[in-house]
Amino acid sequence: MRWSHLFVPTLRQDPADAEAPSHRLLLRAGYVRRLHAGHYSLLPLAVRVRAKIIEVVREEMDRIGAQEMLLPAMHPADPWRRSGRWDKIGPEMFRLADRRGNELALGMTHEEIFTTLGLELTSYKQLPQHWYQFQTKFRDEPRPRGGLMRVREFTMKDAYSFDIDQDGLDASFAAYRAAYARIFERLGIPAVPVEASNGAMGGTGSTEFACPSEVGEDTVVRCPSCGYAANAETARSRLAMIDDGDADTGADGPGAPEPFDTPGVRTIEDLASGLDVPADRQIKTLVYLLDGRLTLVLLRGDHALNEQKLADATGASDVRAAGPDEIRDALGALPGSLGAVGVTGPPVLADEALRGRRAMVTGANRDGVHLRGVDVARDIPSPVWADLREVAAGEGCASCGTALEVFPAIEVGHIFKLGDRYTRAMGLAVLDADGGRVHPLMGCYGIGIERAMAVIVETHHDDRGIVWPEAVAPFAVAVVPAQTGDPEVAATAERLYGELRGRDRHGDRRPSGAGGREVPRHRADRRPAPADGRAPGPGRGRRRAHRPRHGRDRGAPGGQGRRAPGVGALGLIGALGSIRVRPGAGRDADRRVTAVAGSARRRGTPSRTPRRRGIRGRSRAAGSAARRGTRRYGNRSGALRTPAPSSRRSVGSGSAISRCWCERP
Numbered sequence: 001m002r003w004s005h006l007f008v009p010t011l012r013q014d015p016a017d018a019e020a021p022s023h024r025l026l027l028r029a030g031y032v033r034r035l036h037a038g039h040y041s042l043l044p045l046a047v048r049v050r051a052k053i054i055e056v057v058r059e060e061m062d063r064i065g066a067q068e069m070l071l072p073a074m075h076p077a078d079p080w081r082r083s084g085r086w087d088k089i090g091p092e093m094f095r096l097a098d099r100r101g102n103e104l105a106l107g108m109t110h111e112e113i114f115t116t117l118g119l120e121l122t123s124y125k126q127l128p129q130h131w132y133q134f135q136t137k138f139r140d141e142p143r144p145r146g147g148l149m150r151v152r153e154f155t156m157k158d159a160y161s162f163d164i165d166q167d168g169l170d171a172s173f174a175a176y177r178a179a180y181a182r183i184f185e186r187l188g189i190p191a192v193p194v195e196a197s198n199g200a201m202g203g204t205g206s207t208e209f210a211c212p213s214e215v216g217e218d219t220v221v222r223c224p225s226c227g228y229a230a231n232a233e234t235a236r237s238r239l240a241m242i243d244d245g246d247a248d249t250g251a252d253g254p255g256a257p258e259p260f261d262t263p264g265v266r267t268i269e270d271l272a273s274g275l276d277v278p279a280d281r282q283i284k285t286l287v288y289l290l291d292g293r294l295t296l297v298l299l300r301g302d303h304a305l306n307e308q309k310l311a312d313a314t315g316a317s318d319v320r321a322a323g324p325d326e327i328r329d330a331l332g333a334l335p336g337s338l339g340a341v342g343v344t345g346p347p348v349l350a351d352e353a354l355r356g357r358r359a360m361v362t363g364a365n366r367d368g369v370h371l372r373g374v375d376v377a378r379d380i381p382s383p384v385w386a387d388l389r390e391v392a393a394g395e396g397c398a399s400c401g402t403a404l405e406v407f408p409a410i411e412v413g414h415i416f417k418l419g420d421r422y423t424r425a426m427g428l429a430v431l432d433a434d435g436g437r438v439h440p441l442m443g444c445y446g447i448g449i450e451r452a453m454a455v456i457v458e459t460h461h462d463d464r465g466i467v468w469p470e471a472v473a474p475f476a477v478a479v480v481p482a483q484t485g486d487p488e489v490a491a492t493a494e495r496l497y498g499e500l501r502g503r504d505r506h507g508d509r510r511p512s513g514a515g516g517r518e519v520p521r522h523r524a525d526r527r528p529a530p531a532d533g534r535a536p537g538p539g540r541g542r543r544r545a546h547r548p549r550h551g552r553d554r555g556a557p558g559g560q561g562r563r564a565p566g567v568g569a570l571g572l573i574g575a576l577g578s579i580r581v582r583p584g585a586g587r588d589a590d591r592r593v594t595a596v597a598g599s600a601r602r603r604g605t606p607s608r609t610p611r612r613r614g615i616r617g618r619s620r621a622a623g624s625a626a627r628r629g630t631r632r633y634g635n636r637s638g639a640l641r642t643p644a645p646s647s648r649r650s651v652g653s654g655s656a657i658s659r660c661w662c663e664r665p
Contacts, residue, residue: 001475007044009033020215022457023147025466038144038152046453048474050155053452054134056186056471057157060179066130066159071113073136077103079112083425088317089200094138106138111201111418111444114160115426118440123431124164127440128172132159134449146215148454149410155449162423162440164432169441173417176445180209180413183447188469189455191412194220195230197308200317201444203418210409211455220409221391225402233308236387237404238396242280244358257341257371257379259364266336268301271361271370283354283362283374285338287327287346290316294330296340298350298380300357303389313349313386331365339363341371341379350376350383412455418442 008030018024026032031046042050058068077095080086086105094106107113114131121129137156144150161172177193184191189211196208208231210220221235222228230236262275268284271277282301287294288310295314299305311319324334330346331338339362340348354360360374374380393406420439423429429437453472460467470476477500481493 009043018147020146020149020454020458021461022149022215022454025457025461026147026454029466032148038141038150040148040151040450042450045474049453049456049468049472050449052472053187053449053456054155054157057183057447057449058134060183060186061130061132061157061159064130064175064179066132069117069131069133071110071117071133071135073107073138075105075107075113077105079116079426080105082427083112083115083422085112085200090318092139092141094140107135108137108139109201109444109446110135110158111160111422111442112426115422115428115442118162118423118428119426121162121428121430121440124433124438127162127164127430128168129162130159130172131161132157132445146217146454148450149215150217151450154451157447157449159445161443161445163443164430164438164440166441169417169419169443173415173443176415176443177207180415180445180447184209184211184412186471187452187456188460188471189412189452190459192220192222192229192409194222195234196414197231197233197312198416199233199308199311201416201418203416203421206414206416208411209413211412211459212407213410213455213458214408215458216408216410218409218411219390220407222405222407223397223400223402224405226397226400228397228399232390232406233306233312235391235404236398237391238398238401239353240396242357244360255373255375255378257374259366259369259371261368262337262370263368265368265370270336272301277361277372281360283339283357283360283376285340285363287322287330287335287338289318289320289322289326290314291318294322294326294346296338296343296346296348297388298340298348298354298383299389300351300353303351303353304392305388306390309386309388310349313384313388333363333365333367337363337365337367337369339365339371339374340383341365341374348380348383349388350380350385351388352385353389355385410451410455410458412452413445413447415445416443418444 010030011028013028014024015027018027026046027034029045031043031049033041033043035041061068077086080089089108093108096104096106098104110133117131118129121127134155134157136153137158138153141150141152144152148154159176161169161176163169163172180191181193191209191211193207194210196206198204198206208218210216210218210231212220219232221230221232221237262271265271265274268279268282271282272279279302280300284299284301284303286297286299286305288297289295290310297305297310307319311317322330327338328334331343340350341362341364343365354376356377358375359372360376361370361372362374363369364371376383391404391406394403396402397404419441422442423439429439432438456469456472457466460469468474479493479497479500481489483489
């Protein structure tokens with residue numbers, strides 16, 4: 001590919017809505033463009049990176065014997081109804097109807113569709129089977145954000161295994177787990193395998209691959225001693241023992257809860273600070289609607305509810321907190337004075353941390369009134385016990401007791417043991433060795449391709465921009481002639497470019513730029529813009545390039561920030577990274593045309609040289625152009641200057657090919 005033909009529309013400033021580093025850098029470096037919320041166009045450089053990610057994933061899938069397929073992205077409703085997920089999945093699924101009124105869905109996952117294909121399996125002798133695809137998925141995310149990390153349309157590698165028994169499923173799961181570890185190592189993603197919830201996928205167990213990141217939406221709990229790691233949705237911990245002493249006796253008799261007035265108390269903190277009731281002696285009462293049924297959820301006052309644990313414990317697909325009016329209608333009080341003592345209608349779920357607790361305080365279901373001396377076993381009969389609380393940092397590891405670490409992370413892959421949920425629902429059965437019919441056990445294994453690209457940027461960037469790992473860099477070699485006017489140099493550049501076919505290479509042989517002006521070779525080491533979005537100022541260095549007429553920047557489509565100068569004034573390495581091209585030396589043409597491959601730093605933002613200005617704003621360099629042997633090419637708004645070949649010098653350590661400035665007269 002020649003730079004003069006490459007489409008790389010870079011941005012000078014950070015888009016206002018780009019918060020994650022990957023979102024900001026991929027937009028600014030010309031890799032992606034936002035069409036609308038949750039939908040992005042991948043531009044040429046992003047397509048090259050995406051293709052390399054796919055190739056790494058494909059190689060590892062082929063290595064474990066998986067077979068690649070391609071199934072439709074639009075599905076009829078019937079397979080989803082047969083599995084029960086058509087009604088269980090909420091508004092996240094895109095649904096539509098064709099002209100005949102047939103109900104359809106845009107696939108958010110493919111368990112039902114691959115199982116339908118598996119109906120052609122008839123015997124255990126055909127198992128195990130491992131199938132995978134790279135296909136577009138659609139999910140109507142309520143709040144798309146983070147650029148490519150949470151979108152409504154994305155590419156996923158989803159794989160599916162079919163085994164005759166549990167031992168076979170365990171072996172398949174282990175093979176994919178090892179393959180995923182190799183994939184993320186090759187991509188340069190420091191992913192941590194952690195226990196996770198199966199969620200709407202169902203099944204008996206899953207492992208999530210989480211990459212630690214400050215912009216991550218998942219929370220991971222990890223033990224630094226024994227290696228235990230889990231998503232907060234399934235994490236467990238060991239709590240310190242609390243001695244309740246003797247149970248309180250209330251005014252109504254031994255062991256009876258005692259009501260007391262608590263005017264103005266609405267929160268756990270109000271009760272703790274105003275009436276000296278520690279949070280760990282309070283019972284927090286939350287009211288939820290689980291698949292439309294009002295339910296009381298009890299936790300210790302200093303613990304937080306994890307809603308995924310609540311969904312997993314109840315099997316509910318629609319989980320939401322009840323509103324104030326719904327709460328008053330059911331319990332007769334507003335939040336702040338709620339409790340489960342004496343409640344007989346709604347079901348009650350209690351967190352395991354409350355089991356056996358006495359001398360507790362809870363709401364009396366009368367505004368401004370609480371109860372003290374509550375014995376959970378005596379006063380709240382027959383609750384459903386479950387692990388519902390969120391694990392906090394510093395709590396003891398359930399395995400070894402060491403204080404746990406908690407950190408945010410990005411989910412980059414997820415593998416599930418599905419069991420026979422889908423094969424049984426879809427009627428897939430095969431003959432076993434004894435001639436009986438059994439339902440094969442399934443596993444499914446997913447990696448988001450564009451999300452992997454974003455996570456690579458999150459973990460491989462610095463204050464100057466993207467630093468692509470070599471395995472996924474859009475180009476591996478840049479061929480840049482140091483002297484375009486020298487026929488021998490140009491011919492050598494063309495020869496090198498031809499000899500490098502078969503490797504990712506990029507050639508830059510432009511003899512002239514727009515309007516017939518010579519294009520200086522230093523563009524091969526220019527970067528689009530400072531990564532931090534600040535305009536260059538004193539002490540930072542400033543480097544000017546061509547500006548459009550009237551000195552104004554053209555806006556980028558969709559208001560995504562100001563567009564940097566066009567391709568003609570931006571650097572090749574602005575997209576490729578800093579594949580260093582050093583100054584030519586001597587008379588030998590091979591030494592004046594440099595091809596540098598496999599640099600560890602392939603960046604996406606600009607290098608800068610100090611701007612030189614003389615008295616009254618004139619460039620001192622412009623006044624001495626003749627004496628320095630330089631050439632000057634300009635237009636109404638700016639001038640581009642490069643030293644003549646005889647005076648080329650290095651700008652700095654590993655920086656531009658020749659010393660040059662872009663100055664305004």
